Each structure stands twice: as structure tokens, then as C-alpha cells.
Amino acid sequence: MALQCIVFDCDGVILDSVPVKTRAFARIAAPHGQEAQDRFVMYHTRHGGVSRYKKFQWFYNEVLGREISDEESERLGRLFAEYALDEVRRCPLIPGIQEVLDTWKGKLPLYVCSGAPLEEVQAVLRERNLEQYFVSIHGSPPAKAKLLAQIVAALPMAPEDVLMVGDAPTDHEAAQEVGTLFYGVGPDIKPASESLYPWGTDLTGLNDWIKARAAQ
Structure with a gap:
């Protein structure tokens, strides 16, 4: 894996x-x-x-x-x-995300799975020149778990080879329901125990975490 x-x-x-x-x-x-x-x-x-x-x-x-x-x-x-x-x-980007996007663009397929309306997410990421990094961008409706399931179902890989990065309980719940890995960011998703899932106050540690686990 x-x-x-x-x-x-x-x-x-x-x-x-x-x-x-x-x-x-x-x-x-x-x-x-x-x-x-x-x-x-x-x-x-x-x-x-x-x-x-x-x-x-x-x-x-x-x-x-x-x-x-x-x-x-x-x-x-x-x-x-x-x-x-x-x-x-x-608004600013979350610290660390630009490095992650620059490092893995073209090496791993990258997707967006947002609870915001699809047209809005697409427009904002396009305006900020971030659309280029993603294979596709997904927004509501439907709900987060169904969106993530749709993305994973179309991939030629097992759910456990996919990482969901989120900042809210709904992101973690979606990852659990679909069976993907999960990386949490921000105070609203800080785990009660470090053994539950990896987490950071921002994404400055995500790139190294991915490097240790990615298929290259």
C-alpha cells in the first residue's frame, strides 16, 4: 500500500x-x-x-x-x-499548501472536495490560478461523503491509497465512511490522541508526511 x-x-x-x-x-x-x-x-x-x-x-x-x-x-x-x-x-493560503501543490502536481492526481457550491469553488480557484493543480474540482451538492465516494470510485486504486485532507469533522467522517486516509488541519479537527490520525495547526508538515508514504 x-x-x-x-x-x-x-x-x-x-x-x-x-x-x-x-x-x-x-x-x-x-x-x-x-x-x-x-x-x-x-x-x-x-x-x-x-x-x-x-x-x-x-x-x-x-x-x-x-x-x-x-x-x-x-x-x-x-x-x-x-x-x-x-x-x-x-484571503491568504493556508501555510504549507502551496509547497504541497507545487511538489505533487503531475506526480500524484490531486482533487478538491468542498462543501461549498461547485460553481463558486471552481470560480474562486480559477481566479486565484489554483485550478491548474487539480484533475477536477468537486463541490456541493451532494454532501461531502458522497462527493468523496464519487471521486474515489472513479480511481484505479483502493480507497486506502487515497488521502483526504480536511479541517472539519465532516471531512474526517467522509474519509472514514469511504475508507481513505485522513490528515487533519486546524483547531476544529485536532484529535484527542495522536494515534487517531496525523494533524497539524497548518500544512507546513504535510509535504514531508506525503513524501514518506507516496508511490513515486
């Missing part, structure tokens, strides 16, 4: 965009009061990698106590993009 493919989440793994999107969710909830805003931000931070439309639905159901219409969901989606996208286009 050797590492033959790498799949990256986007927000918090490639782009340091999680704080930007947290601020956008806070702005959306602000008209409903501080308690509603705090609950929505907490839900968002605990459910990284989940579609924003699922989060809007939760906010309406659990905080506002009513159903969200398709029209309202679409309106909030447009508002979220207005609040967040300009910053996402300019």
Missing part, C-alpha cells in the same frame, strides 16, 4: 477562508438578535463542510422555529456570496 492520490477540502485547507465565512453567517443572523446570531455561528463552526443551504435550513427550523422557503434560501445564498466572496478571492 502506498499513497497514490490526494483530495483536499477547500475552505480552511487550501484557502484561509473559514473566518471570512463565519463573519458572513454572523451578518446573515444579526437581524434576528444576538442570541440567534450566537447560536447560528456556533452551529456553523461545529459543522464545517456542511452546505450553507443546510445551515440556513437548520437556522430557520431550530432558531426561528419555521420552515425556510426555496426563495428565502436562494436569497440568503446570494446574500452570503455578496458578504463573503470578495474576501475569499483575496
